[in-house]
Amino acid sequence: MSGIAGFVGRETPATLRIRVVEDMVQTDAMQRRGPDSQGTVVADERVVLGNTRLRVTDMRNSEADMPMQSADGMLTLTFNGEIYNHLDLRRLCPDYHFRTKSDAESLLAIYQRHGLDMLSMLEGMFAFCLHDRSARRTLLAVDPTGQKPLYYTLGAGDELYFASDIETILRIPHLNFSWDREGLAQAAGIMFVFGPHTHIREIKKLEAGCCLVVEQGERPRHRRYHKIVIGDELQQDVTAITERIRDAVAAGCTRCFDLEIPYAYLLSGGIDSSSVVARARRQGLELHTYAIGFPESGLRAAAIMHNEFSYSRLVAEAFGTEHREIEVTSQIYCEAMDRWWSLCCEPNGAPEAVCLFLLLEQIAADGHRVAFCGSGPDEVFDGYSHGHRLKTIPSRLVAGAYFDYFNAVGDIDLGQLMLEVDARAAFISAVQPYLDLYAHDTQDSQQLTCLLDYHGECVVSEYRQIDMASMAHSIEVRIPLADQQVIQSAFSFLPRLKHYEDSEKWIFKQAMSPWLPSTISSRKKIGFPVPQMVYASPEFEARMESSLEPDSGLDKLGLFDMAYLRRAWRERRSRGYDIFYRLHGMDVIARRHSSYLSPKDPPA
Incomplete structure (x- = not known):
């Protein structure tokens, strides 16, 4: 288990980016993710990888720390997660000379033998970046269940920065960022930001079962290597x-x-x-x-x-x-x-x-x-009955019905709360690629709803x-x-x-x-x-009142009609507190992140 960070960019001296990656590794978020060791490695003249490690597998062996390189120095890996079948993978690589018992080294070995095809062979939770110096290729990947996060942004000239934590990227001194109003509207309207988007327009999350491949001199290529296979929907045994x-x-x-x-x-x-x-x-x-x-x-x-x-x-x-x-x-x-x-x-x-x-x-x-x-x-077995409730909805209407039924906004009118951005339309737009992904596999609305529950509420939230x-x-x-x-x-x-x-x-x-x-x-x-009574407590009320003040983080986002929100808070009834909880959280995050959104000077 680790925090990962790094830079993949143009063929300029890597020393210009070493300090940036070293600083990323030093952030509080990265240190908490990996308190046992930290390191930064120049993989080649265009790739710098960083890592902080929480020692779990082969925990007493410092050689299992990362970034990890193959014996010949051609492969460099920064890895977060656990590969549960790593011992099985080792048996497929009899010619590889292992120096550790770690699952990270099993990744290096299986890649060396199978290349990009190894992604379908991994069982576990993971987010990693592996650089292949001989092939001039860098691979970033997230496991099919999306348990481990990987955020990334593209700078000038297609320079790619990535990390386990958004704030680690926001702190990069020469990159400029802005609010993603559609992402914020989703977070306010239905609790999370669906798909590859985040609340920062320039920062994306690599989705579950997807990878980025960066070949020398080319733009990063996004590829989905895994999706759920829909089996026999008539099976009743x-x-x-x-x-x-x-x-x-x-x-x-x-x-x-x-x-x-x-x-x-x-x-x-x-x-x-x-x-x-x-x-x-x-x-x-x-x-x-x-x-x-x-x-x-x-x-x-x-x-x-x-x-x-x-x-x-x-x-x-x-x-x-x-x-x-x-x-x-x-x-x-x-x-x-x-x-x-x-x-x-x-x-x-x-x-x-x-x-x-x-x-x-x-x-x-x-x-x-x-x-x-x-x-x-x-999510996948319909434990919340979302699919059961929408089973008679035509499949083409599932996305909108999903938003309408499960947004937990109580009596708040999202159209009045956000006059300039349609949270429902933003959600439908983000969800549609997932419905398209399974369009030829099923038209059953209960099944589609469970798929949305899985890719959204389960993976993203x-x-x-x-x-x-x-x-x-x-x-x-x-x-x-x-x-x-x-x-x-x-x-x-x-x-x-x-x-x-x-x-x-x-x-x-x-x-x-x-x-x-x-x-x-x-x-x-x-x-x-x-x-719900927790959100009606004096302790929560004091915090929410602070979020409704002029010049609060919510106010400065410029997304919400604050007068309407203050009135809705005063007139709140016994249900619908969830939206106030998430708006208060958005206020705290907005206050903290707003300082990183001011224009910055280009790198020296």
Whole structure:
């Protein structure tokens, strides 16, 4: 696990860019990502790579630090993530002389043998840049699930800068940046920025399952090397389907469980996290589980969400875990929210991220360097019933209906909030390339909605918050149920089985039921326990009032009708607080990032 950064550019002396990359590696965000080692390597006269490493695999071997070079010096790699099948890849490279046991070196070996074709051979989570001096080629790639971020920008003359964190790029002294109003509108309207865009016009994110190839003297070429394959949508054999899902979950967990350092488990008591714990018990692993929630005494009877401690305790008792609970009050939440937003490099409007941030902070404090979580199945198996709700919508209307149904803006009129930018149109425009990607594979609206959930809410929102929250505490989070086989199994049967007999995620529950207590496998989905009353607390109200002041970050964006927003805040009702949470976060980020958007002098 690491932070990566670098420069790929014209054939000018690399010494002119070494200092820039060295400074990128020194940023606070990069240091948190990799507190154990840091380095910068000149790969050739046009490529400089930097890395900060959190030692997890082959952790006691300094030769596994990065950037890493092949023995002949022809290949240079900066890599973030974990390749779970790296031992299998080594067996495919019998002629390579390995100096470490690290998965990073397995990447070098398999590339040396298979070139760009190696991307389809990797299983795990990753973002990396690999420079091949002999071929005069640089490859940047992100895994098919997009768990690890890679942001990039093109400077003058097609110079490419990249990093694991947006703010690391924003700090480059000679590059100019501006707000992406359509991206900001998406973040305000539906919580995240879909596709390759960010809230900064000049900075893009490399999408899941995509790569950039930079050949000598050419512009970077963007290529998608992976997409979900839609299987037989008429398959209704429940026994065969559930066996395939169960086998995929078991294999995904086994791949992730190969560790040499202390680890823990996030346990909400839902079916996903409980399935991971159940599999770990079957494999005889140590079980340190953690749950977080709000005390029952602090919740109103009408609260939409509540803590799930009774369920997580049941699972902990069933599998004999060493279990710890963390209680959160409104004051604790808002204080943690301040720290969370101060670290976020892009708008991410999921309010449960603050609880995740607190949970991982405690796990790290207890000495764990790796944590396992159960994210992933909700989106692909329709755990939120989004696909079920839109199953009768014509496929050509899915994008707009998705925005209308799931934007969580309460009574706010987005047209009045943002007079000059249409958030709905911006979202539809960003989503359309993904619908086009699967246009010849399925026209089932429930299936398409699950695909949008996956590429958007899961990859862009949930996995990004997991990455930012974990890296804030220098801890690695592994997501066994994000395994490609698990994801693929969710799109290989009749879509209606995802929501069946009035049960969301029905087929996944059937698959996991042999592993779990019946109370867990049959329970209804309730989401993460962040009660709406937290946003009605005096602590949150004080913070939101600051965001509504003249000359606040929101005001200076020039995107919002602040008079309308102030009125909407005063007249708010019991629902729709989510948009105020994400607007407050946008305000904090805008205040911090605005200083980087002033015009800068060109490099000397």
